[in-house]
Amino acid sequence: MSLTNAGAIANQSLGTIAAQINVVSRNIAGVNVSGYATKTALVSTTSNGGVQIDGVARATNAALVQNSLQATATQASAAALSSGFDQIDQALGLSSGTASDTSTNRSPASLLAALKSALQSYSASPSSTTVAQNVLxxxxxxxxxLNTADSTVQQLRTQADGEIASSVANINSILSQFQQVNADVVAGTQAGRDVSSALDQRESLLKSLSSEIGVTTVTRANNDMVIYADGGATLFETTARSVTFQPTGAYTASTTGNAVYVDGVPVTGASASMAIxxxxxxxxxxxRDVVAPQYQSQLDETARGLxxxxxxxxxxxxxxxxxGLFTYSGATSAPSASVVPGLAGQIIVNPNADPSQGGNLDRLRDGGISDPTNSAYLYNTTGAAGYTDRINQLVASFSTTQSFDPSSGLGSSMSLQDYATSSLGWFEAQRQQAKxxxxxxxxxxSQTTDALSNATGVNLDEQMSKMLDLENSYQASAKLISAIDAMYKALFQAL
Structure with missing residues (x-):
């Protein structure tokens, strides 16, 4: 081998080692950076026996990446549901205290039990104004x-609607960023440039996107990527697709929320052909569309049953x-056995039995609350102070079987107290399941993230060991160049 050839090989070696050191330095710097994947310099032998860098490879595991995206999306969905249940629970104190402790547990079931207890006490002392006031x-x-629960549910739906609008805005923003990064990846791959950092950025954007909407991906030639929503709608193919949503300002029990559309195709709601x-x-x-409305229906049926x-x-x-004692604005008769949307928010105590509103407290005992001017609705026709038949009738009504709308999900025939208790049980079961x-x-x-990190993340000990080896190789190449230089000097002196 000539000195010229040896010198060229040594110089190539120095350049290659310097490039490798640069890659290892990037790895060490990215050891604590979320989403950073280990980079490896691709080295090959040249025709003259030297070495060169052909590119930079990025550690990846397609199966683990997809598992990570799916786990992120599923966790985000569960967290949204769990948070909604917790908000209702905190606002109404449904799981606080015990069923008989109305100081903390303000569920309809708990308060109905307290009302029944007050009526039982009233039956024992029908002439007591104090006990009658307790009943009222x-x-x-x-x-x-019931009014508060109705308001809380509709506020939750309104809040969820606003968060849907924010989520859609985030999705469009991420897709826009993804479009630019994907274009850089494709162009860089075609030109043979190092696109490993752009691939890190693209994968990070995918994870952010998956927390908003479940996704699957397909990688095509030149590292070009296509993104589909997990319901099948195309979110990105060369260009970002438009995700649209029209928010609803305020909700009532009869309000139906608007659907989210991807490129004009509904992906949420009853009409969704590619539901996420x-x-x-x-x-x-x-x-917004299933859980809260079903609980609202149960509240409305509790109010109707009451x-x-x-x-x-x-x-x-x-x-x-x-x-009678319970009514609502404009009521002329008791509602039929079907859900009346929003009834829980409209139910009130009849003013005819409330002295603070001009009513008469004795009507709790005697009847005639519905229409004081019509004697046909008076039960205690003699006006006896010890009359208890109507009070006992009201006590019995808590355990009397009546019909309920089965669409609320709790059955069609049971007592008022059982229905309210079943509603509370349904809520707690749903809340616990979501949690x-x-x-x-x-x-x-967490486990999927750890697995992906172990497969593609930076092992600091391994990188430090590589750095030490490269430094030794660099020193060796430098010594070779120094030796060749010395030989050239001896040769020139001899000449």
């Missing part, structure tokens, strides 16, 4: 709890049944 206060507490399966967006729409249980009937047998799912998915996401 308990009745107001029940009505107020996971991600924060899916969790929010599930909360009005029916306390309704007064025409004692002459010719008239209709009319709302358990979130906890499980969080654990799964």
């Amino acid at each position: 206060a308990s009745a107001k507490a029940v009505a107020q709890a 399966q996971s991600g924060k967006l899916q969790g929010l729409t599930q909360l 009005i029916a249980a306390f309704a007064e009937s025409d004692q002459s047998g010719f008239g209709t049944t009319a709302p 358990d799912t979130e906890s499980y998915q969080s654990t799964l996401l």
Whole structure:
């Protein structure tokens, strides 16, 4: 081998080692950077026996990346649902204290039990104004709890609608950024440039996107990537597709939220042909359109059952049944056995039994609350102070079987107290399931993230060892060049 050839090889070696040191330095700097994947310099032998850098490879594992995206999306969906249940629970104190402790547990079931207890005490002392006032206060507490629950559910739906709008904005922003980074990756791959950092950035954007909406990906020639929502709709192919949503300003029990569209195709709602399966967006729409409305229906049916249980009937047998202690604005008769949207927010204690509103407290005992001017609805026709038949009738109404709308998900025939208790049980079961799912998915996401990090992340000990080896190789190449230089000097001196 000539001195010229040896010198060229040594110089190539120095350049190659310097490039390798640069790659290892990048790895060491990225050891604590989220989403950074280990880079490896690709070295090959040249025709003259030297070495050169052909490019930089990026550690990756397609299966683990997809598992990580799926775990991120599923956890985000579960977290949205769990958060919604917690908000209702905190606002209403549904899981606080015990069923008989109305100081902390303000659920309709708890307050109905308190009302029944107050009525039982009233039955023992029908002439006591103090006990009658306790009954009235308990009745107001029940009505107020239903009003508050109705308001809380609709506020939650309004909040979820706003968060859906924010999620859609985030999705469009991420897709726009992804379009630019993907174009850089494709152009760099075609030109043979190092695109490893751009691939890191693209994968990071994918993870952010998956927390908003579940995604799957397909990689084509030149590292070009296509993104699909997990329901099948195309989110990105060469260009970002438009994700649109029209927010609703305020919600009532009868309001139906608008769907989210991807490139004009609905991906949420009853008409969705490519319904999304996971991600924060899916969790929010599930909360707004399914969970909250079903609980609202149960509240409305509780209110309707309460009005029916306390309704007064025409004692002459010719008239209709009319709302008694519990009523609502514009009521002329007790509602039929089907959901009346928003009834929980409208139910009130009849002013005819409330002295603070010009009513008479004795009507709790005697009847005639529905229409004081119509004697046909009066139960205590003698005006006896010890009359208890109507009070006992009201106590019995808590355990009397009545019909409920099965669309609320709790059955069609049971007592008022059982229905309210079943509603509370349904809520707690759904809340616990959402919490358990979130906890499980969080654990799964952590494990998947660790697995991906172990497979593609930086091993600091390994990189430091490589750095030491490269430094030794650099020194060796430098010594070779120094020796060749010395030989050239001796040769020139001899000449």
